[in-house]
Amino acid sequence: MSAILEAVNLRAAYGDRPVLFGIDLRVPERGIVALLGANGAGKTTTLRALLAEVRTWGDVRYQGESIAGKSTQDLVRMGMVMVPEGRGTFTDFTVEENLLLGAYSRRDKDGIRRDIERMYGYFPVLGQRRKQRAGSMSGGEQQMLAIARALMSRPKLLLLDEPSLGLAPLIVQEIFGILTTINREEGVSMLLVEQDAVRALKVATYAYLLETGRVALEGTADQLAASDDVRRAYLGY
Amino acid sequence: MTEFIQLVLAGTANGCIYGLLALALVLIYRSTHIINFGQGEMAMFSTYICWSFLNAGMGYWVAVPLTLILAFAAGIAVQRILIRPVQNAPELTIVIVTLGLYLFFNSLALWIYSGVPKPFPLPTGIRQASWQVGDIFIIPYHLFIFAVLITLMAVLYVLFQRTKLGLGLRAAAAQPASSRLVGINVNWMLALGWGIAAAAGALAGILSAPVVQLEPNFMATILIFSFASATLGGFDSPPGAVVGGIAIGNIVALGGRYIEFIGTQLDIVLALVVIVAVLLIRPAGLFGRQVVQRV
Ligand SMILES: Nc1ncnc2c1ncn2[C@@H]1O[C@H](COP(=O)(O)OP(=O)(O)OP(=O)(O)O)[C@@H](O)[C@H]1O
Ligand SMILES: [Mg+2]
Numbered sequence: 001m002s003a004i005l006e007a008v009n010l011r012a013a014y015g016d017r018p019v020l021f022g023i024d025l026r027v028p029e030r031g032i033v034a035l036l037g038a039n040g041a042g043k044t045t046t047l048r049a050l051l052a053e054v055r056t057w058g059d060v061r062y063q064g065e066s067i068a069g070k071s072t073q074d075l076v077r078m079g080m081v082m083v084p085e086g087r088g089t090f091t092d093f094t095v096e097e098n099l100l101l102g103a104y105s106r107r108d109k110d111g112i113r114r115d116i117e118r119m120y121g122y123f124p125v126l127g128q129r130r131k132q133r134a135g136s137m138s139g140g141e142q143q144m145l146a147i148a149r150a151l152m153s154r155p156k157l158l159l160l161d162e163p164s165l166g167l168a169p170l171i172v173q174e175i176f177g178i179l180t181t182i183n184r185e186e187g188v189s190m191l192l193v194e195q196d197a198v199r200a201l202k203v204a205t206y207a208y209l210l211e212t213g214r215v216a217l218e219g220t221a222d223q224l225a226a227s228d229d230v231r232r233a234y235l236g237y
Numbered sequence: 238m239t240e241f242i243q244l245v246l247a248g249t250a251n252g253c254i255y256g257l258l259a260l261a262l263v264l265i266y267r268s269t270h271i272i273n274f275g276q277g278e279m280a281m282f283s284t285y286i287c288w289s290f291l292n293a294g295m296g297y298w299v300a301v302p303l304t305l306i307l308a309f310a311a312g313i314a315v316q317r318i319l320i321r322p323v324q325n326a327p328e329l330t331i332v333i334v335t336l337g338l339y340l341f342f343n344s345l346a347l348w349i350y351s352g353v354p355k356p357f358p359l360p361t362g363i364r365q366a367s368w369q370v371g372d373i374f375i376i377p378y379h380l381f382i383f384a385v386l387i388t389l390m391a392v393l394y395v396l397f398q399r400t401k402l403g404l405g406l407r408a409a410a411a412q413p414a415s416s417r418l419v420g421i422n423v424n425w426m427l428a429l430g431w432g433i434a435a436a437a438g439a440l441a442g443i444l445s446a447p448v449v450q451l452e453p454n455f456m457a458t459i460l461i462f463s464f465a466s467a468t469l470g471g472f473d474s475p476p477g478a479v480v481g482g483i484a485i486g487n488i489v490a491l492g493g494r495y496i497e498f499i500g501t502q503l504d505i506v507l508a509l510v511v512i513v514a515v516l517l518i519r520p521a522g523l524f525g526r527q528v529v530q531r532v
Contacts, residue, residue, distance in 0.1 A: 072420075073421070076418065076420035081418070088412075088415035088418055090408055090411065090412055090415055091412070093408070093411075100401075101408050101421075104405060104421050105420035149419065153419065
């Protein structure tokens with residue numbers, strides 16, 4: 001299958017401190033790929049590097065084209081959108097304003113309105129709270145809002161940073177259910193950073209394991225789930 | 238009682254001008270957490286530009302909009318050329334840059350226009366003579382200032398609350414990192430904020446020039462009153478800045494008359510008293526959001 005995203009020898013640094021040391025990574029068109037690793041392995045940095053949020057070197061191709069020199073804003077317009085660690089909620093804005101902000105790179109007013117209603121369909125709780133201040137919502141609701149906000153831009157590739165962090169199992173299940181639906185029905189590709197490796201490997205087809213800024217292991221989700229390394233280090237059994 | 242009403246009318250008119258300049262300070266503070274000490278001098282210089290247009294024979298209603306457009310562009314330029322490079326520098330650096338703006342525009346005005354005060358006309362169509370209603374004299378220009386302020390507030394309200402650009406401006410000011418992730422050009426939004434602030438400041442200068450005299454230091458006192466206004470209203474609240482301005486205008490007008498030792502020479506002291514009082518009692522100001530620290 002052709003790749004929507006292909007990174008070769010991706011390196012990144014904060015100031016002059018290198019954090020990624022040459023990562024090769026591929027997300028197939030319409031695929032879900034998991035990015036696993038311990039705290040500080042460089043998962044978030046990888047996503048930020050792909051979106052040009054940190055100093056980056058290497059060759060990244062998105063939809064077959066090199067994206068060297070593109071700004072975050074350009075990439076968002078091209079459909080590469082992050083659901084950030086910590087959710088990036090616009091806390092002093094209403095739920096609905098958050099969704100409108102998600103669609104900031106679009107111009108089709110009618111389409112935006114329709115998509116807002118569509119998001120309320122996926123996440124009914126957001127519909128009930130549309131006029132509420134987003135910062136006053138629970139963690140789970142804010143995570144749903146973060147995903148809905150990203151979807152409002154009509155992304156082709158979602159970069160998800162630990163969507164399950166700090167949420168109750170039932171909510172996590174709901175969120176992952178919606179993510180797989182969106183992947184299947186709308187063909188949105190996903191690069192999924194997760195601590196919860198079991199769950200990530202259930203929805204992903206392929207996975208990478210990062211260790212201190214390098215790919216330590218990669219393979220199909222089944223291969224990684226069966227790997228002793230992954231089991232011992234990250235699954236805990 | 239008549240005198241009291243008379244003082245309130247004059248105080249409110251002055252307060253509108255403080256409010257306008259305070260609005261400029263707040264628009265910039267809210268988005269960049271910088272207090273632009275050069276705001277008053279940028280306004281002063283814009284007023285001189287307007288004076289030059291008028292002096293060259295241009296009509297008031299052409300010269301003023303043209304000046305505001307130029308001030309808007311200059312505000313953007315100042316942000317992009319001078320502020321952006323130091324945006325992430327320590328606060329002291331930024332303070333020094335804005336003080337540099339103060340000195341630059343002050344000396345430039347002195348050099349080009351000299352220190353000799355220039356007469357600045359009332360808007361064409363606004364008459365000098367006051368109306369008498371009972372015992373009270375109403376100065377048409379005071380009503381004009383008030384009307385301009387209300388109009389500007391309405392325009393800004395629609396811009397910030399009802400347009401997509403306004404949503405982007407507010408988002409970029411409140412949460413720049415998240416704004417980048419939804420594709421907002423944050424740097425441009427901050428620059429536009431400076432442009433709007435510079436235009437609001439220029440309007441404050443132009444409106445006050447016919448009342449006080451146009452000379453290179455004429456905005457200095459007004460800037461102090463504006464600091465007091467913004468502090469009172471809350472440095473992150475544009476409506477607060479305007480309400481604060483009107484309150485300060487009245488405090489100064491009434492205090493100068495009814496508190497014996499203040500008079501017109503010590504009115505700056507009143508502004509400082511307000512600043513200190515607000516910082517002690519309610520640091521976020523009347524309309525500002527109290528920052529709750531998580532511990
Ligand atoms: N803004 C920053 N400035 C400097 N160093 C940073 C910054 N952000 C992250 N780092 C460093 O980069 C390394 C990788 O961090 P990163 O956030 O990518 O890890 P992660 O895999 O996402 O971890 P976690 O699971 O805890 O989120 C860490 O050593 C971290 O200390
Ligand atoms: Mg992380």
